[in-house]
Structures are given as structure tokens and as C-alpha cells.
Amino acid sequence: MPRFPLRALISVSALALIPATTATFAAVDNSTYKELDAFMAVFERVRADYVDKTDDKKLIKGAIDGMLASLDPHSGYLDTRDFAQMRTQTDGNYGGLGLTVTMEDGAVKVVTPTEDTPAYKAGIKAGDFITHLNGNLIFGGTLDEAVEQMRGKPGTQIKLTVVRSGRDKPFDVTLTREVIELKPVKWEVKGQVGYININAFSKNTGMGVRAALMGIDKALGHQPLGYVVDLRSNPGGLLDEAISVSDQFLERGEIVSQRGRAKGDIERYFAKPGDAAHGLPVVVLVDSGSASAAEIVAGALQDNHRGLVMGERSFGKGSVQTLIPLDDTTALRLTTARYYTPSGRSVQEGGIEPDIKVPQLSDADYKTRPRFREADLRRHLINEAKVDNSVLEDDSKPDPRFAMTAEQLKAKGISDFQLDYALKSIARLASLPAPTKVAARR
Structure with a gap:
């Protein structure tokens, strides 16, 4: 059964009835039966007296949606269409604009655009609000309704009206729908450094990273100075693939553990012998859009x-969702555990703090664009370590090392400051004397 540390924050629920055992009912106290009686009384009154004729399935679906929404933002039911779509997404091929979105105070908010998709190419950014589709206001509707409108036949166009922090007026962006064929792993050689860009943790991502490592060696004809692993704006995906990716860079040690409801419900995952990256220096790039499976990889390499x-x-996002099939076409996506990095840290709410904070100076909007994280979601799981959000939300402290403007960087030919800094860091690490390099890696 696949484990999903994170899928898209679009919560599409469906009607489903869960058969309960006699033992389960026996464990329910009398007060719960009274609440169920109240639910049935409301259900029957709505069916009988609502101003318009109601649909029983729609009413029950709404009740189930409300029950799961009271838990956390990542639990939900998947009907036939949504279950099939999730399977397709984890296989790395689906239709859409390439946006991960959520609902905030009645507005559709962008969590992250997926690289090389229509939304990404059009310049849609994390934190943008989508207010209109083809000129029609979508504020106050449901997320399902907005997503349904954004879907459509590949090749057709849709106009999005976007509100962005730092801009006085909304602006329109016209996108052409495509079949999104995700390439979860892309690589290239930059100078003498291997660059591995991981966009999602879908099927075979781990194998893709291993192929990238071998491809970089082959392209250079020798080993590189080191590797930059880019996990920015990676929304996560399959836990198994996060473990596989981490294992490519580790010789030994724990990768991640997950802990469920019961004290003894703990699973630990360890690296297998064999570092496919040959022990060479590694820099991992993360940002506010790096979530769940991406955080597992970053935390594993950082703690080791x-x-x-x-x-x-x-x-x-430090929670694990288990996909529980209810029949051949529907499923329950339920939060069943928290995950922890090898040192025992939960990243829930707090995330992974970088060893070196490097702002994206090449983004002219980076100072004004709000960062959207798990802690901003309603009913998110609370970190058991009581994270101080007042500290975590301060992303704007100036650093004298990073004083250049986007215009100055552009004049120097630098379009991605974080990547440029990472590549130069690998070169600096590789130039250190061998004993120092070993100490830095350990």
C-alpha cells in the first residue's frame, strides 16, 4: 500500500460508507449514539423541509467532508475520478495547469507551480491568489469547483485573474491547458558540478536519481566536484521514493522514522550499504515550497x-497519509503517522532549517511575496515540541552577505541566485584539503 507524505493540497472528497465491525460499535459510548441520532434527525429534517429537493448522496458527502475536515488538511475521501487521478499523479502523468492549490478564507491560493508546466512558464508564483477564471469570480466557491473549471481539454485556453502581494492591481494570465507529463528527475552538468533537479516524488524517482548520478559521471568522463540536489518547490509524494532518493547518497544510517497513534507503532527506515554519490560533497536546495517527501530527503542528509x-x-509537513482502498475505485486518504528525521526531529510546522540561509535575490518579489507553509493551514497537526511560530515566521532578517538586487544580478548574468551560490559552494568545498573535506562531510 503506497504511503503519501504529501499530495496536492486540493482536498477532493467523495461519498463512501465505511463498514464498521461489531467490536467497533461496542467501543462507542452512549453519548456518541446520541450524537449519531442528532445527525440522523438533521438529515431527515433537511430531506423533508429544505426549500429545494435535496440529493441524499450530496448530503452524506457533505457530512463526510465535514467529518474529515475537522481532522487535518490532508485527510479526505477519493471518489472514482479522484482516486484515478491520484494514481495517475503518482505515476507522473496527469492533466492540468501544473498548480498545487489550496483554499484560504474562500480564495484559491497557489502553494506552488510545478516546473515546466503552463502555470510555471507563465510566471505564477507561490502565494498568488486566483480570484477569477475566464472573468468569472470564484471567491466563496469550493476548491473542487475551482479545480474542475481549471481542468479541460489539452490545447484549450483559460484566463486566470491573479492577485499578488506587492502589486497594486490584479493582473490576468492566459494559460493553455496541457497533459502534464512530469519528469520527476532532471539533471545536467554545470561546470564541473552535477546538478540534479527533483520536481516530485512519484513512481521511479529514486531510480531516476541513480540514473542521473551515472549520467553525470558519463557526461564528464570522470566524477564531478560534487552535486547540487534541487528540492525547491517540490510538493512531495511517495514516502518510498523519498527513502530511495536518500539512500542514493548514504552509506549507512537511519533515513526516517514514522510514529503512529500507539506508543509501539514505530517504523524505521535505514540506508543500505553503497553511496552512489561516492561520498562527494552535496548541497541540498530547499525553499518554502519544499514539502514532506522533499523534507524527508533534506532532513536525512542534514542529520547524517x-x-x-x-x-x-x-x-x-511532517505527517504521513496512508491511502486505504475502500473498493476497486474509491479510497480513504487518512493521516496515520508523523515522521521524524534521524535525530528525532519532527518537521511538522517548523520545517527544515537550512544550514546556510540563502534568499532568492534574483526574484524581484522575494521580499514582498508571502511564504505559505503548513503552519498557515487550518487544523494542521500541532508539533509536539511546541514550535515558536513567531520566530519561524520571521523570514525577512537582512544578511549583509546578500545585499545585491535582482537588477544587479541580472546584469551579472545570474538568473538563479540560490543555485549560483550552491554551485560556487560545491567548488569551494572541493578545493579544501582532503582532511577538512572529510570533516565537513561527517
Whole structure:
């Protein structure tokens, strides 16, 4: 059964009835039966007296939606369409605009655009609000309704009206729908450094990273100075693939543990012998859009002192969703555990703090654009360590090392400051004397 540390924050629920055992009912106290009686009384009154004729399935679906919404933002029911879509997404091929969105105070908010998709190419950014679709106001509707309108036949166009912090007026963006064929792993050689860009943790991502490591060696004809692993704006995906990716860079040690409701419900995952990256220096890039499975990888390499994490504090989703099939076409997505990094840290709410904070100076809007994280979601799970959000929310402290403007960087030919800083850091690490390099990796 696949484990989903994170899927898209679009919560699409469906009608489903869960058969309960006699033992389960026996454990329910009398007060719960009274509440169920109240529910049935309301249900029957609505069916009988509501101004318009109601649909029983719609009413029950709404009740189930409300029950799951009271738990956390990531639990939900998947009907036939949504279950099939989730399977397709984890296989890395689905239709859409390439947006991960959520609902905030009645407005559709962008969590992250997926790289190389229509939304990404059009310049949609995390934190943007979508207020109109084809000129029609969508504020106050449901997330399902908005997502349904954004879907459509590949090749057709849709106009989005976007509100962005720091801009006085909304602006329109016209996108052409495409079949999104995710390439979860892309790589290239930059100078003498291997660059591995991981966009999602879908099926075979771990194998893709291993192929990238071998491809980089082959392209250079020798080993690189080191590797930059780019996890920015990676919304997560399959836990198994996060473990596989981490294992490519580790010789030994724990990768992640997950702990469920019961004290003894603990699973630990360890690296297998064999570091496919040959012990070379690794820099991991993260930002506020790096979530769940991406945070597992960053935390595993950071805690095992195998990689230097750079960028901004990550999203902070430290929960695991288990996909529980109810029949052949529907399923329950239920939060069943929290995960912990090898040192025992929960990233829930707090995220992964980079070893070196590097702002994206090449983004002219980086100072004004709000960062959207797990702690901003309603009913998010609380970190058991009582995270101080007042400290975590301060992303704007100036650092004298990073004083250049986007215009100045553009004049120097630098379009991605974080990546440029990471590549130069690998070169600096590789130039250190061998004993120092070993100490830095350990």
C-alpha cells in the first residue's frame, strides 16, 4: 500500500460508507449514539423541509467532508475520478495547469507551480491568489469547483485573474491547458558540478536519481566536484521514493522514522550499504515550497551530515497519509503517522532549517511575496515540541552577505541566485584539503 507524505493540497472528497465491525460499535459510548441520532434527525429534517429537493448522496458527502475536515488538511475521501487521478499523479502523468492549490478564507491560493508546466512558464508564483477564471469570480466557491473549471481539454485556453502581494492591481494570465507529463528527475552538468533537479516524488524517482548520478559521471568522463540536489518547490509524494532518493547518497544510517497513534507503532527506515554519490560533497536546495517527501530527503542528509542544506526554511509537513482502498475505485486518504528525521526531529510546522540561509535575490518579489507553509493551514497537526511560530515566521532578517538586487544580478548574468551560490559552494568545498573535506562531510 503506497504511503503519501504529501499530495496536492486540493482536498477532493467523495461519498463512501465505511463498514464498521461489531467490536467497533461496542467501543462507542452512549453519548456518541446520541450524537449519531442528532445527525440522523438533521438529515431527515433537511430531506423533508429544505426549500429545494435535496440529493441524499450530496448530503452524506457533505457530512463526510465535514467529518474529515475537522481532522487535518490532508485527510479526505477519493471518489472514482479522484482516486484515478491520484494514481495517475503518482505515476507522473496527469492533466492540468501544473498548480498545487489550496483554499484560504474562500480564495484559491497557489502553494506552488510545478516546473515546466503552463502555470510555471507563465510566471505564477507561490502565494498568488486566483480570484477569477475566464472573468468569472470564484471567491466563496469550493476548491473542487475551482479545480474542475481549471481542468479541460489539452490545447484549450483559460484566463486566470491573479492577485499578488506587492502589486497594486490584479493582473490576468492566459494559460493553455496541457497533459502534464512530469519528469520527476532532471539533471545536467554545470561546470564541473552535477546538478540534479527533483520536481516530485512519484513512481521511479529514486531510480531516476541513480540514473542521473551515472549520467553525470558519463557526461564528464570522470566524477564531478560534487552535486547540487534541487528540492525547491517540490510538493512531495511517495514516502518510498523519498527513502530511495536518500539512500542514493548514504552509506549507512537511519533515513526516517514514522510514529503512529500507539506508543509501539514505530517504523524505521535505514540506508543500505553503497553511496552512489561516492561520498562527494552535496548541497541540498530547499525553499518554502519544499514539502514532506522533499523534507524527508533534506532532513536525512542534514542529520547524517552528508549534505549541506541551503535556501529557505521548508514547508513543514511532517505527517504521513496512508491511502486505504475502500473498493476497486474509491479510497480513504487518512493521516496515520508523523515522521521524524534521524535525530528525532519532527518537521511538522517548523520545517527544515537550512544550514546556510540563502534568499532568492534574483526574484524581484522575494521580499514582498508571502511564504505559505503548513503552519498557515487550518487544523494542521500541532508539533509536539511546541514550535515558536513567531520566530519561524520571521523570514525577512537582512544578511549583509546578500545585499545585491535582482537588477544587479541580472546584469551579472545570474538568473538563479540560490543555485549560483550552491554551485560556487560545491567548488569551494572541493578545493579544501582532503582532511577538512572529510570533516565537513561527517
